[in-house]
Amino acid sequence: MNSLRITRRMRGVVSAAILGAAAFGFAQGAVAQTAVKFALDWKFEGPSAPYFVAIDKGYYKAEGLDVTVDSGPGSVAGIARVAAGTYPLGFFDINSLFKFQSENPDKAVKAVLMVYDVPPFAIVSTAKKGVSKPKDLEGKILGAPAADGAFAQWKAFVQANGIDAAKVKIENVGFPVREPMLAKGDVDAITGFSFSSFFNLVQNGIAETDIKVMLMSDYGLTLYGNAVMVNPEFAKANPKVVAGFVKATIKGMQDSIKDPGSAIKSVMKRNDTGNEKVELARLKMALKDNIATPWTKANGLGGIDAARMTKSIDQVGVTYDFKKKPAVADVFDAQYLPPAAERKY
Secondary structure (H helix, E strand, C coil): CHHHHHHHHHHHHHHHHHHHHHHHHHHHHHHHCEEEEEECCCCCCHHHHHHHHHHHCCHHHHCCEEEEEECCCCCCCCHHHHHHCCCCEEEEEHHHHHHHHHHCCCCCCEEEEECCCCCCEEEEEEHHHCCCCHHHHCCCEEECCCCCCCHHHHHHHHHHHCCCHHHCEEECCCHHHHHHHHHHCCCCEEEEEHHHHHHHHHHCCCCHHHEEEEEHHHCCCCCCCEEEEECHHHHHHCHHHHHHHHHHHHHHHHHHHHCHHHHHHHHHCCCCCCCHHHHHHHHHHHHHHHHCCHHHHHHCCECCCHHHHHHHHHHHHHHCCCCCCCCHHHHECHHHCCCHHHHCC
């Protein structure tokens, strides 16, 4: 009888121990998944594939992160969201970060992962407007949203190409009407991101062969583009989280480069109104022109060339009068990047 009672008691102890261990393991797993809010610059379109691939393939989860991705207000305005801590991490224009730091020296937002090694800043027109080179803009109407990242480089573009700016009429237009106005002929050219304006014009009935795109990087601008940025207080308190986010995002970039057809599926799961064919073409354009460049092929994704970044800061200075000119170390922090060998593709 006593041995029977002991056996039952031991079974109860063992069962309780197993349940306790399971509960502890569950709690540990829950704690390990750190919630991270990440802000894009724009909508859930083709170029946003790397982040969604990293979610769907468990790359963020493997780093202990539960990442939520939200759309954004543009590549310029969103920097304030990161500075305020509304989003600890975001994807915005690094050239605009130079200006933001000059105006907000107490808010040390830094880029930690360069995504667009070459910026998609472009002047876009149609064949009938006769704008095929920068000087052709003279005597024309240029539609440009005031908050547009490409338009922010206008003065540097003018200087680099000897354009008489007085002969170009600038019309401030909203983002939603920019391409429709060009399609209707209300303006002669627009500023914008190449992969956005091109496909938006296609959707507005303009044949691909009639769309003329001038990448500013092909006409004298040595700038970088959008990068992943981090709130300084968050980075200081959570260095492993930032490093994990960067590592997982690079894996998403690598997968998107290798198989954009599969990568776009992760975007379309979250974009019910998009056209998969259009978004795949948009992704491929961004990969070819902005992400998978000769420099990143040789050096790996995510990093920068300090000498080129210095020239970029100087070139932004043509457009913007710095209160305090930033140094490369003020705007880019490479400490969260994995080794170069892990960033190759």
